[in-house]
Amino acid sequence: MKRMIATIAIGLAASLSATAASAQATLNNVKQKGFLTCGSNTGLAGFGVPDAQGNWTGLDVDLCRAIAAAIFNDPTKVRFIPLSAKDRFTALQSGEVDVLVRNTTWTMSRDTQLGLDFTGVNYYDGQGFMVRKKLGVSSAKELNGASVCTQQGTTTELNLADYFRANNMKYEVVAFVGADETFDAYNAGRCDAFTTDASGLYATRLKAASPEEHIVLPEIISKEPLGPSVRHGDNQWGDIVRWTHYAMLNAEELGVTKANVDQMTKNDNPEIKRLLGSEGKFGEAIGLTNDWALRIVKHVGNYAEIFEKNVGSGSQLKIQRGQNALWTKGGLQYAPPVR
Amino acid sequence: MPTIAEQAPARASLLYDPKVRAIAYQVVLTVVVVGLIYTAASNAVANLRAARIASGFGFLNTTSGFDINQTLIPYSAAGSTYGEAFIVGLLNTLVVAVIGIFFATILGFTVGIARLSKNWMISKLAMVYVEVIRNLPLLLQLLFWYVAVLAALPGPRQAVNVGDMFFLSNRGLLLPAPILHTGARLIPAAFVIGIVATIVFARWARRQQEATGRQYPVGLTAVGLILGLPILVWLLIGLFVGNPITFDVPRLQGFNFRGGMQVFPEFVALLVGLTTYTAGFIAEVVRAGILAVSKGQTEAASALGLRPGHILRLVVIPQAMRVIIPPLTSQYLNLTKNSSLAVAIGYPDLVQIFMGTVLNQTGQAVEVVAITMAVYLTISLLTSAVMNVYNRRMAIVER
Incomplete structure (x- = not known):
């Protein structure tokens, strides 16, 4: 509205x-x-x-x-x-x-x-990924085939496409309007990974029921001034x-x-x-x-x-x-x- | 001295001629409206240019750069344009609208008839359904279905596995995807021929019944023609050429399934939400339509010895349809327009893709909004036109 x-x-x-x-x-x-x-x-x-x-x-x-x-x-x-x-x-x-x-x-x-x-x-800032620890992933390069939740209308959405294409990996993007809906969907298991700016990842992780179950992957895939x-x-x-x-x-x-x-x-x-x-x-x-x-x-x-x-x-x-x-x-x- | 009647009517001034006046008003109004539109459009272009906001429709040919998960046409961030993203969104909207209308009609008629049932339990259940569904905001219901769908389902590694062919998880329902080989096109052709043959047969059977009173098993023949014919063709091709259709079965690899076809949870949630919501309204429309048929009709029919099912199907519904169709059209339009709430649950419909990502990426709000409004207007007018034709056919034929 x-x-x-x-x-x-x-x-x-x-x-x-x-x-x-x-x-x-x-x-x-x-x-x-x-x-x-x-x-x-x-x-x-x-x-x-x-x-x-x-x-x-x-x-x-x-x-x-x-x-x-x-x-x-x-x-x-x-x-x-x-x-x-x-x-x-x-x-x-x-x-x-x-x-x-x-x-x-x-x-x-x-x-x-x-x-x-x-x-x-x-x-x-720079864009990063967050995943559940139990997924057993330690690098963004291992995300081939993953479902990724992101917020629409962001540079994040575009970098994501670039990154997976450049690394020759498949993925499924699930895009939402708001940051909260995006994280809720990730939390509900709709996606394997959640992506946004690195600062946002740390801030969002605090919202999770148990933050220690999620890890932020080391790769920063973009420049986000x-x-x-x-x-x-x-x-x-x-x-x-x-x-x-x-x-x-x-x-x-x-x-x-x-x-x-x-x-x-x-x-x-x-x-x-x-x-x-x-x-x-x-x-x-x-x-x-x-x-x-x-x-x-x-x-x-x-x-x-x-x-x-x-x-x-x-x-x-x-x-x-x-x-x-x-x-x-x-x-x-x-x-x-x-x- | 001439009497009043002999006097030639005084030539009234043009100013007072009602015909001339009417035309003058129309002309003035047209000029004002066209002038307003022109001023608005040219001002918009000038001001957008002054503010350095890009304008025009050239952006439709620009590479989009973002991905969409549910597409009916080939689409990729690398090579596709905003124009193709628009088509993806439009098709997604149409698919959910058409399937939603189909199921909402069936469910709505069932509930509407059930509410008039003499069985207390059934009619009360239908009443509760209608009252609950109609009185909750649709957005809330969509979120409920989405959260309910997601929360109830296991992750892909623990997916519900049906015969290593179908997998149900919070990534959606994975089905084997058909791969077509030589001759495979004959099967849908046989299917279409089956439908056409059924229609011809049904018409013939009705004429026979009207003429002789003899009844033919239309239902069974329809099943035989529509299902049997394609299966027969399939078997024949399989025997002489080789299996025309093989299946790409989804299999778990890494995090997710590869291969197969995927029905996404966002789509399911939106479809279920729209269907159940609209069905609540259609049920009331149907009930009103049936109650509008006078009781005498039912009594006369049962006096003739028709069974309740036949009374409903042959006497009541055809008359009720005349009352039902106009409000039913509104419900179809509502369903189509409500599908834009998809944006809340991440289903990539027209509004989500085009009014969302494309608008944000290009910043061309005026063009994008104008296109989107034109699309919804066109869909709605087309739906209305089709329903009006149907309405005319169902209307009472005065003899």
């Missing part, structure tokens, strides 16, 4: 609005309505999941909160719209959400054909989303944390001064106030803090930084400087 409404909305919006949405509209729009609408996962532990009280937590969720903090100086001014994998782009295109931060893989076709712009990578996306054409809005992520990375690199950010404003390091807005007018250049990054770190934290809290050592997932470490520590997370 939601898909239908979104689709009709996009059709109507596309056909009846005489001019396309003007380029700089999103920020004004968000300011006017007083909150940010953020397209989120329907429930993926560590990335975007509502708890029993309806409070959202996760790495993606914190990026949305950081954007809200930068705009409103209040990280709670976000409304989360849970979206299934296949509905997410329509929701962004039609304007139902201002930004899509929903563990979405950045691919060329999505970037160029869907009317979207990806603004960065907030988590480097997950990042936020915005509508194509609103460059100012794209800049805000892009630099919100970079602000958190720069804060980590410069040692600015949620706890010490107020003292850091007195620090003499010119890089810190520029980041926190006591020098230069960087915030105004993207339509915000100059203390935009200060607000982000103060209310949400730097990248290391949100990583550890949501998916790292402070969470149930216990995922290592790995590729998501800063470039200075051998990882891929690298932010251009604020200057």
